[in-house]
Amino acid sequence: MPPSNPLPPKENALFKRILRCYEHKQYKNGLKFAKQILSNPKYAEHGETLAMKGLTLNCLGRKEEAYEYVRRGLRNDLKSPVCWHVYGLLQRSDKKYDEAIKCYRNALKWEKENIQILRDLSLLQIQMRDLEGYKDTRYQLFMLRPTQRASWIGFAMSYHLLGDYEMANSILDAFRTHQMKGPYDYEHSELLLYQNMVLAESGQYDRALQHLHKFQSQILDKLSVKETSGEYYLKLKRFKEAEVVYEDLLKRNPENVMYYEKLIEAKQLSDPDEKVAFYDVYKKEYPKAIAPRRLQLTEAQSQPVFERLVDEYLRHGLHKGIPPLFVDIRSLYEDQSKSDTIEKLVLQYIENLTKTGTFGPEPSEVKQPASALLWAYYYAAQHFDYKKDTDRALHYIDAAIEHTPTLIELFIVKGRIYKHAGDPVSAYQWVEEAQAMDTADRYVNSKCARYMLRAGHVKRAEDMCAKFTREGVPATENLNEMQCMWFQTEAAAAYQRLQQWGEALKKAHEVDRHFSEIMEDQFDFHSYCMRKMTLRSYVGLLRLEDVLRSHPFYFRCARAAISVYLRLHTHPLQDAPQTAEPDTENLAPSELKKLRNKQRKAKRKAEQESALAAQVQVKREQHHKARQQQEQGDPEAPQLDELVPDKLARAEDPLEQALKFLQPLRTLAADRIDTHLMAFEIYYRKEKPLLMLQSIKRAWRLDSGHHHLHECLVRFQRWLDESLASLHPDVATVLTTETQPMVAGRSCVQMAEQWVSGAARTSQAAALRLLQFYSLGCVEVLDSLRDGDFGPCETEISSYMEACSAKFPYALAFKPPAPAPAAEEDGADDAPPAKDPVAN
Template sequence: MPPSNPLPPKENALFKRILRCYEHKQYKNGLKFAKQILSNPKFAEHGETLAMKGLTLNCLGRKEEAYEYVRRGLRNDLKSPVCWHVYGLLQRSDKKYDEAIKCYRNALKWEKENIQILRDLSLLQIQMRDLEGYKDTRYQLFMLRPTQRASWIGFAMSYHLLGDYEMAISILDAFRTNQMKGTDDYEHSELLLYQNMVLAESGQYERALQHLQKFSSQILDKLSIKETSGEYYLKLKRFKEAESVYEDLLKRNPENVMYYEKLIEAKQLVDPDEKVAFFEVYKKEFPRAIAPRRLQLTEALAQPVFEKLVDEYLRHGLHKGIPPLFVDLRSLYAIQDKAETIEKLILQYLENLSKNGTFGPDPSEVKQPASALLWAYYYAAQHFDYKKDTDRALQYIDAAIDHTPTLIELFIVKGRIYKHAGDPVSAYQWLEEAQAMDTADRYVNSKCARYMLRAGHVKRAEDMCAKFTREGVPATENLNEMQCMWFQTEAAAAYKRLQQWGEALKKAHEVDRHFSEIMEDQFDFHSYCMRKMTLRSYVGLLRLEDVLRAHPFYFRAAKVAVDVYLRLDQHPLQDAPQTAEPDTENLAPSELKKLRNKQRKAKRKAEQESALQAQVQVKREQHHKARQQQEQGDPEAPQLDELIPDKLARAEDPLEQALKFLQPLRTLAADRIDTHLMAFEIYFRKDKPLLMLQSIKRAHRLDAAHHHLHDCLLRFQGWLDDNLASLNPAVAAVITKEIEPMVRGRSTEEMAEQFVSQPGAARCQAGALSAARALRRLRPPRALHALQLATSLDYPDLSIQGCVDVLDSLRDGDFGPCEKEIEQYIEACRKKFPYAIAFKPASELSELADDHVADDAPLQPKEIAVNN
């Protein structure tokens, strides 16, 4: 339809030039032409020109002015599709997609067949997963542009995503027969494979197989044809054909583990001996392949057979000098007999290689290279470290270092041994030595930085990473820009252990922003993938984005954030007290001299830090300015609020902030009990009984015997005892009915007693601590028994971190005043874990604290607890 407020020819030509300038990112020229129109008193309030001026200003980063002009234009011309479209673009640039969709729909009221508005609307609908709306919009585009390929593909995909497979298949068939005749290229091949994917997802495997065979000559991805047809044959239980397909695939790639598994399924092998014999055949057929040899070890159960096979495998690995040999075989250690067999063989190799230079006791055997002994030491160190025999592990790794002191892998393993032994400081020092041997190795550099973070040395870790980040930009800025989430999740955990709550929250929020950015980045692919016909990958991308926040990186960051916010809700930060001037008159001369030296050092350090901060700020501003110039004010990249640690740590409502991190997990990580336990902790503090009940029920379905769930149930029942009478009768009735299967008419005291007396529930260290706390809280006369239960060291899953948790609980007063018991417990833990810093005497801790440079924080047991 024509504009509701048309311009005369001269001004109309200027308006068209504004549009061209916007499309070509010539924003300043666009503002100049807009000024020429608006300077004419007759058109000073022309709505569409005002809107385009606002859109151009938005591209230059002048957001407030942009909104003012666009809204003014819209008020002057409410029936203009251009004004509504521009307002939608402005909302889209601020990621307000729901508002942008409303604007586009208003624009379409006045111009129903505007192709550009319909396209923009369809992009927003697929971004927001409004699949019904997307289908309707794609139908309109299809009717308006039936000859365009994107119209057909988008229309078919809308039905596919909604699960209407037959309609999607019929549209794709019609498109292929009418629009793509005589084509035989990559795009046509991808279309056929996408259509085949839709057929398979509809469950029509026979039809999908026939389709694949019919068009195999036109599909260029021959490997995909074979793999997909093999899958279909297995689904259809046509095992002979599947067997033939996977045998051909193994000839193509004998190292593909999946092919062996599928071939076993096709041959219908179940007995372990049959599987061992199966792999024996392929060992002979592919003598250089590793996969059949390794898979055979998993299936071999008979002791003599396994010993013979693993002997061959170990000899080959040690002779060749394969560093990840232990990592490769570690999964076998789940079976005790296999672990003992491997240990026996490794010790034999060490003895024979030291004496004769051979693997066996017979001196006439073929002599092995000198490196075989080195790799045997290397394997033995990792083996005994896995068994938590730290002394023997260190003995063998020291022997390996004496043998070849230039091998970096040895120092990495020694650091790992100390980490597992509870000494993260020594661990990172050995990693630092490894990094110094090859400063160009980014893997060792990153590994060293991670160990530094776990030791609480955040600044050192940043300096280590700075060796591989952009010069002239602070390492943390560059790592954040590169979305280096392993560093940020580790840093968040490190700051949490150091009780620097604001810094921990800043890192968690940075990770959260990365996930938001990744979700925004898919916007670029909605039209691109349809244009390039990468349809299978596009559907995979959409499905990945739907569950993106189920990723472990987000879960770790969210857990840190929730834990910190819960702590801040319970213990809000207080304003820092003003430091009083020390009384220098009554000090001895030596003490006064020490104080003056200390003050001078503190002043010098403060000046250095201030200068460094100023330098960093200048570099940051230069970096942001360069990025803005490079992006030319792209409206799709709005500036985010700066994350200020102190402001984050002083949030007005910490529980609401915690919920923002938790909500995605309740949908995407509902299979993890920690999700529901975190939800309970938040809702318990918010006094939301129905949501508390929901969290407990979901957790109960996952693991009814979980120790933390038991504690949550006790606290919930205690809350009900105090508050049930004040609840709405309908709510109280629902809660009473739903909680009964878990409570079974017992009081909180009875539940606590029964949990302690159960043979398995409290036989893990964390479970025993939780049960002991509840028993001490609910049955004060049983305090001694509760203390004994918590401080016992007889649990099969005893760990350093578990003992640190018990120690923290004792110090926090969960079991009342018990200074003597704390000392006894520390002494017992020190004997059990002699290398663990957490149980070192105060004198040794103070020596370590002198060298500890993690933000000048004192070395605390919680900070240096091991993170296996």
């Protein structure tokens, strides 16, 4: 439709130049042309020019002025699609997608067939997963541009994402028949594979297989054709044909584990002996392949057969000196008999290699290289560490280090043994020694930093990582920029153990922001993938983004944040007391001199820290400025609030903050009992009985025997006993009815007594025994005692620590605190860990 407030030819030509300048990112020239129009008194309030000026200012980072001009232009011309479109672009640059969609819909009221607005609207709809709206918008684009490839593909994909596979396939068929002409290239190949995926997801495997065979000459990804057809044959129970396909694939890659598993399915082998014989065939056919030898160990059930096979496998690995040999066969340890067999063989190897230099006692045995004994020691150390036999593990790793004191892997394993034994300080010291042997190894550097964090030495860990981060920028800044989430999750846990709540929350929020950024980054791929025809990968991307926060990194950061917020709700931080001025008049001259020296040192240190912080801030600003220049003037992203640890730790609503971390887990990690136990802890403190009940029921369905769940159920029942009378009758009825299957008519005291094997206890000692019987982490129990959750119990703390120390002799958490070293002038390093993360 024509503009609601048209400009005369001269000004209209200037306005078109503003549009061109915006498209070519010539923003300063665009502002000059806008000024020429607005300087004319007749058009000083021209809405569309004001809106474009605002959009141009936004690209230059002048956001407040941009909003002022755009809103002013909109007020002057509410019927202008340009003004509404520009306002939507402004909202989109601030990630306010819902508001942007409203603006685009308003723009379409006045210009229903504007292609650009429809495209922008479709991108926002798929970003927000408004699939019905996306389908309608793609239909309009399809009707307006029926000859464009993107119109067909987007229209078909909208039906695919909604689950209407037949309609999606019909559109793709029509497009392929009427629009696609030879020669056939990569994009055509990807389109055919995408159409095949649509047919397969509809469950029509026979039809998908026919489609694959019909167009296989036009599909360039031959490996995908073979793998997909093999999968379809198995789905259709056409086993002979599937067998041929997977045998052919094994010739291509005899190390692919999936091919062997699929071939077993095709041959319909179920007996373990048949599977062992199956792998024997492929061991002979592919003598250098490791996969059939390793898979055979999993299937072997007969003790003599397994011993023969694992003996062969271990001898090969130790002779070759394969460091990850233990990691490779660790899954076999789930079977105790297999674990015992492996232990017996490894000890025999060590004995024979020490005496005769061979694996076996027979005189005809071939002499092994000297390194074979070293790798046998190395394997034995990991074996006994896995079995929690720390003394024997240390014995063998020490023997290996004595044999070859220059092998880095030995020191890393020794550090791991101490970590599992509960001594994170010794663990990081040994890994640090490994790192010193090869300072250019990024893996060992990262491993050392991780161990330092677990020992509570955060500053040392940052310095260690700084060896591989960009110069001139603090390591934490660079790691955050690179979204190095393993470091940030470990740092959050370290700060939590050190009871530095604000720092722990800062790291958790940084990780949370990374996930938000990853979800925002998909925006650029909506149009890119459709243009490049990478349609299968694009659908995979959308499905990944839908469950992104189920990732273990998010779960760890959320669990740490929720734990800290619950702690801060129960024990809010107190304001720091004002330090009184020392009474210098009554001090002796020597004491006064010491005080003045201390004050001078503190002042000097504060000045140094202030100067360093100023340098860091300058470098950070220079870095951000350079990044903005690299982005070539793209609309500036919204500036997030700075994460200030003290502010985070003094949140006014810690439970609401905890809920923000919990909500994604309730949807995406509903299969983990910890999710529902955390939910219960939050709702218990918020006194939400129905949500408490919901959390307990979901946890009960997952694991009714979980120790923490039983504790939550006891607390919930006790809360009900005290509060039932004050609840609404309908709510009380629901709570009583729904808890009955779990409570079975018992009171909270009766449930506790039964859980402690019938011992009736109501004293403090009984509560302690109950908690220990729950098999909670020993450090968690100790923390509860120290926090006074059971009242004053100094005697019980000492006896509990003695008992745990006897059980875990290497664990630092149960040893008396070492005397604090004298602080140096420049300040000591981080304090030792308040808690032991791996005592169990």
